[in-house]
Amino acid sequence: MTNPYQIQIQHFKMGEDLVILVSGGVAHIGAVATAYVNENKIHVEVTQLPHHKEGELAREFAELAAQTLHRTVSVLMGIHIHQATKDDICQIEAYVRNAMKQIIKALE
Helix, strand or coil: CCCCCCCEEEEEEECCEEEEEEEEECCCCCEEEEEEEECCEEEEEEEECCCCCCHHHHHHHHHHHHHHHCCCEEEEEEEECCCCCHHHHHHHHHHHHHHHHHHHHHHC
8 A cells, every 4th residue: 555645654662562653645643543451441541632533543553562462552643634635634544544454463
């Protein structure tokens, strides 16, 4: 899958935990989601800045990674493409979903 929006995804171990940074276009922090296991359940906390829309994607990726990898995961996400269309947004979401699944699989 091509990456026309120059989306960057980086991941770092922080002890046993994992931090994932997702940015593209004008990089910034739009949302942060942290997922963790407590009593065999995945819990997710999300902070989304006003006028940003990355919260649900950050939640989805943090939850998937925590569930798959059995560790605490924080996803920091900020993607801003000036005058993005609905089609642009769909393509960005598809690209990021695919890339995140590949990263999680590689970390298993």
